[in-house]
Amino acid sequence: MNETAKRARATIDLAAVRSNVRALRERAPRAELMAVVKSDGYGHGAVRCARAAREAGASWLGTALPEEAFALRAAGDTGRLLCWLWTPGGPWRKAVEQDIDVGVSGLWALREVIAAARSCGRTARVQLKADTGLGRNGCQPADWPELTAAARAAELDGTLRVTGIWSHFACADEPGHPSIAAQLTVFAEVLAVSEAAGLRPEVRHIANTPALLTLPEAHFDLVRAGIGIYGISPSPEVGTSADLGLRPAMTLEASLASVKRVPGGHGVSYGHHYTTPGETTLALVPLGYADGIPRHASGTGPVLVAGKLRTVAGRIAMDQFVVDLGGDSAQPGDRAVLFGPGDGGEPTAEDWAGAAGTIGYEIVTRIGSRVPRVHADSDAAHAAEGGAHAVERNGTSVETAVTGGTA
Structure with missing residues (x-):
């Protein structure tokens, strides 16, 4: 990568x-x-x-x-x-x-x-x-x-x-x-x-x-x-992406930056709006509102970590937020998926829109320049014709190896 x-x-x-x-x-x-x-x-x-x-x-x-x-x-x-x-x-x-x-x-x-x-x-x-x-x-x-x-x-x-x-x-x-x-x-x-x-x-x-x-x-x-x-529905009244035969194109994910055990009663993030109910494991996701993650989704945003849907624990900060894994384990570097098409159990951009009280348009357009865009192609034959896919950041493309599916 x-x-x-x-x-x-x-x-x-x-x-x-x-x-x-x-x-x-x-x-x-x-x-x-x-x-x-x-x-x-x-x-x-x-x-x-x-x-x-x-x-x-x-x-x-x-x-x-x-x-x-x-x-x-x-x-x-x-x-x-x-x-x-x-x-x-x-x-x-x-x-x-x-x-x-x-x-x-x-x-x-x-x-x-x-x-x-x-x-x-x-x-x-x-x-x-x-x-x-x-x-x-x-x-x-x-x-x-x-x-x-x-x-x-x-x-x-x-x-x-x-x-x-x-x-x-x-x-x-x-x-x-x-x-x-x-x-x-x-x-x-x-x-x-x-x-x-x-x-x-x-x-x-x-x-x-x-x-x-x-x-x-x-x-x-x-x-x-x-x-x-x-691949995003314009509104719930029109139907979901699946109802409309559309497939969300963006998958937003991060590598866990920290995983640690903490005792019960431990405050989490600014203002301590979340306190651990008992001894638990906290995982740190290195994305925040500077990357476009809506602060309004503090305490409500869904994330797939260690095979299960979790909810943001406490306040989303500028560069990071925390999820409570309960009794489950994970390692630094493990994958956290904020949203994607939904086929792997991950949330969708529409789920984040609901959590933040906004629309799917805002969720995807606000993802900032600190997050590189990795263009891939799940049509392996088409990808092979192209010869490569690109990582784009701040308008610059860097060619990387071809992949069928997401990177």
């Missing part, structure tokens, strides 16, 4: 990513699929997961920040790529030069894209976003006619091409919520206004992972799969 992965590691099964993309494509067979790889692939490693998603048939990639999109281009991705979170003065010209589709939610952004396209003499690829009810980014319906008219004028002079019209749901992870139908109605209205303005986009899209799974009427030309491609 690489030195950087001895303390702790997040192993990413790229075969699971490919399997999840294929499963999601089957749910929306008439639409193209965008694999959203923002926030370093939801903590899984954007470049490697993007490649796996492409291999499984994702025709688009999506990022929030321009820097995320540029990193994919630098890594060799030349396919369709949408980047949507921009601020004034952003690197529009670089995006235009790299054929990145840019999200535009207002006239200020459209004007900056037009200026960038003219400065470099290239046609910008623009996707206009409508606020159909989420209340975040996106153009309000009242302002939509002005935005679409301005975009069409720029199309006619060859400055840009409107490649997409899109929006985003507020409550698709709550099936049956009244806002869903309301947003679809507004989306139909903005599409009609766009068509009347003369715009003929390549793709119309509003469906995120939960809408992809539960709302076939929202699939249109393209669906955006985010958390689903990493």
